[in-house]
Amino acid sequence: MNKSISAIIPAGGIGKRFTVEGKKQFFRLNGRPIIYYTLAALIEAYDFDQVIIGAAPEDFPELASICESLNINNYLFSEKGEERSNTVYNALEYCSTDYVLIHDSVRPCVDKEVVYNTIQRVFEKDAVICGVRPSDTVKLLEDSKISHTLEREKLLLTHTPQCFSKKLILEGLRYVFQNGLSVTDDSSAVEFLGHSVEVIPSNPENIKITKYSDIYFLKEYLSNRFVD
Numbered sequence: 001m002n003k004s005i006s007a008i009i010p011a012g013g014i015g016k017r018f019t020v021e022g023k024k025q026f027f028r029l030n031g032r033p034i035i036y037y038t039l040a041a042l043i044e045a046y047d048f049d050q051v052i053i054g055a056a057p058e059d060f061p062e063l064a065s066i067c068e069s070l071n072i073n074n075y076l077f078s079e080k081g082e083e084r085s086n087t088v089y090n091a092l093e094y095c096s097t098d099y100v101l102i103h104d105s106v107r108p109c110v111d112k113e114v115v116y117n118t119i120q121r122v123f124e125k126d127a128v129i130c131g132v133r134p135s136d137t138v139k140l141l142e143d144s145k146i147s148h149t150l151e152r153e154k155l156l157l158t159h160t161p162q163c164f165s166k167k168l169i170l171e172g173l174r175y176v177f178q179n180g181l182s183v184t185d186d187s188s189a190v191e192f193l194g195h196s197v198e199v200i201p202s203n204p205e206n207i208k209i210t211k212y213s214d215i216y217f218l219k220e221y222l223s224n225r226f227v228d
Contacts, residue, residue, distance in 0.1 A: 003123050004097035005163075006050035007042050010087040011035055011063070011105035012080025024209055025105040026062065030223050034209060036066050037108035037222055042101075042161075043072060045112030046119055049097050051075045053105075054087035085183055089173045095166055099123065102169075102186050103161040106209040109221055114202050115161055122163035127195055129163075129187045130202035131156040159202040162186045168195060 011025050025035040042048070051072055053063055060077045067075040078091040088102060099122055103110070114130050121128040134155050140147040162185065164172075172189030175181075183189050187197045205221060207214060 003099060004049045005099040005101060005119060006052055006095045006097040007048045008088060008091045008100050008102045009053045009105050010084050011053050011055040012087045029219055034108055035105045038105055039070055041108055041110050042103060042115060043070060045115035052078060052091045052094050054078045054080050054091040056080055085173055085176060088186060092166060092170055098166060100166050100169060101161045101163045104208050107160055107206060109205040111203040117200050118161050118163045121198055121200060125198045126165040126168050127190045127197040128200060129158055129197055130200050131158040132202050132204055156199060158185055159206050164190060
């Protein structure tokens with residue numbers, strides 16, 4: 001039986017740490033906005049039943065143009081929320097599929113194997129994320145002093161995509177909102193329910209653009225990956 005899945009891309013951020021005027025998801029690299037590359041990577045990896053982008057209404061026309069340039073015909077827009085979790089929740093209300101893949105709009109260097117593998121696993125496990133092990137030594141601080149060194153083997157730097165059954169992530173986000181909790185990624189909402197979350201390896205290049213200095217790496221990476 002074929003299982004349906006939507007891609008949800010929260011694109012409502014304003015990029016407070018990105019020191020260039022404008023929203024970073026629309027910053028142009030090699031003549032194209034970053035979110036173009038993100039969408040291109042996703043649709044290259046999988047044939048989604050829906051592509052839902054959560055954004056500010058004033059950005060809908062530009063996003064429509066981007067989707068159409070990529071021949072994405074099954075796109076929908078939902079209005080962004082106050083926080084990322086609200087943006088995801090709003091997008092879920094437009095979702096008609098059994099499963100969802102949630103991916104940052106400014107994470108364009110995800111390998112298609114990571115996207116595909118995350119989706120295949122969620123059909124069995126209901127909650128799957130990707131990430132990488134830290135290469136640096138990580139220490140826990142208390143009052144600006146080192147408390148102790150953490151075991152790297154037990155640590156994960158989480159990336160997106162993160163995939164869930166729609167029912168499960170909706171339940172998790174409702175629990176978060178009802179209890180006044182804060183989450184920095186989608187899987188945290190599921191963790192609050194006590195549900196296990198499976199992890200698969202991500203590719204190290206799958207960074208989230210946060211600072212302008214990230215652009216130097218991405219310019220070369222994307223120019224090699226997306227060649228006209």
